[in-house]
Amino acid sequence: MAEDHTHDHPHDHKHPHPFQPDLEDKPLTHYQAMTEAVGELLIEKGVITGDELRAMLELIDSKSPAAGAQMVARAWVDPAFKERMLDDVLAAAEELGIDAGGIPIRAVENTPGVHNVIVCTLCSCYPRQLIGLPPDWYKARSYRSRTVREPRKVLAEFGTVIPEDVEVRVHDSTADLRYMVIPERPAGSEDLDEAALAGLVTRDCMIGVTLAKAAG
Amino acid sequence: MLRRHHDMGGLEAGPVDPFGPGAEHDYAPWEKKVDAILRLVSDQKRRIMTVDELRRGIEELGPGVYDELSYYERWIASVTNNLIEKGVIDIDELGRRMAAVTEAWPAGGVTEAEPKTGGEST
Known part of the structure; x- marks a missing residue:
């Protein structure tokens, strides 16, 4: 490793120097x-x-957004499942063999008239069982302070502009109740199978700061 | 209304920069270890402390320390204080062990504050 690296180096050195410091x-x-x-x-x-x-x-x-994405994709293709998920996320997760943990999670559904976004103003409560550990911005002062006050402006900072005629609902998580967003199914995704649909569902769209990825 | 420091919902703050430095980082092994320790001592088998006690410990760090420490630094500070309060570990043995751990670390220890990775932006 020390002998064969070719990256630019401002200093002369003879000690072993791995690319990724241990x-x-x-x-x-x-x-x-x-x-x-x-x-x-x-x-x-x-x-x-x-x-x-x-x-x-x-x-x-092992926890990653894949679990949440799998649930959203199923909800998109199976309205009865979506109803059960809206009713009880933990039980719906169990149907798919996903362990969503013991703390209640409420799913909130985006529709043509409503966009949902989640935050935890007091700390960092987050549906980590279904979407993994939170990004740093979710735990940062700016996001925690402002999302409840000026959500449209915060969303715009993520590049997500919600039309004025769409209501924005902000859900403030607690230690005892977390939220996840079921994004709207993208237009043009009618022919995709469930696995391909899950590929359109990102962590950020389940937080509600973006929309699901465009199909195709 | 008198707010405690952590209660920041609705306050003015700078822009969220979801693509900037500090917006995301891969959690370091020690950060995951903090998380794992908390999960274990608060699980049904042990019930040594609760998540509410974790939060109380974090909120009691006070405004200065709260903003100075990174996220998982706040966690381990709170977990450790809780474990000491409950008599699970002793503050002297902790101090000795921290010194020993640092001594054994190949690159030694940091004596001064260094820039935080993955910390809270203020």
Whole structure:
């Protein structure tokens, strides 16, 4: 690795220099040290096991927008499923073999007259079981402060301009109730199968800051 | 109305820059570990702390620290404070272990604040 790299280098050096520095190459911060120390102490005290910690890390990594996209695609092709999803997201997820966790999630449906967007003004509540860990902007002050006050302006910052005659509804999540948006099915997607439809459903459109991707 | 610091809904703030630096980052292994530790100590098997206690711990960091720390730094600060309060870990053993962890780290430790990745924009 050290010998064969060809990228531009402003300095002369002889030490091994991988393209992607390993984590250990960077100094540990105070809070990283705290994290490592707390993890080790909990394992040593038998509060948690190393296997439990690894399994939980794998579970966290396994959560992605694919689960939510699968549900939205099914809702687009199966109106009865959509009704059940609007009624009870967790139960509807179970129908598809998706574990949506134990905290209630409410699905809100975009229609020609209504656009929904979700936020958590107090912290960062988010339907992570169905769409993975939140992006940083979702947890940032600008989004949390302004989405409830001037949602159209915030949406425009994502490049999403909602016509004036469409109502914008903002849903403020809590620790006990999260939301996800069922976006409108894109025009021209009539011939697509469910898997292809799921490919049009992005994380951001399930947050409500964008629309589903255009078909074709 | 008197608001606590975290209660920011409806306040003025700068633009959201969904495509700018800081808008997204891949979570680092240590950040996921913080998340995993919280999930485990708050699960049905252990019930050592709740998500509400996590939030209380974060909100009690106060305005200065709240804005200074990145998201998962706030989390581990709160989790750790909760575990100390509940007697699960002891503050002295924590201090010793943090020193040992840092000592053993190939690149050593950071002594001064460094720019945060994936932090809260203010």
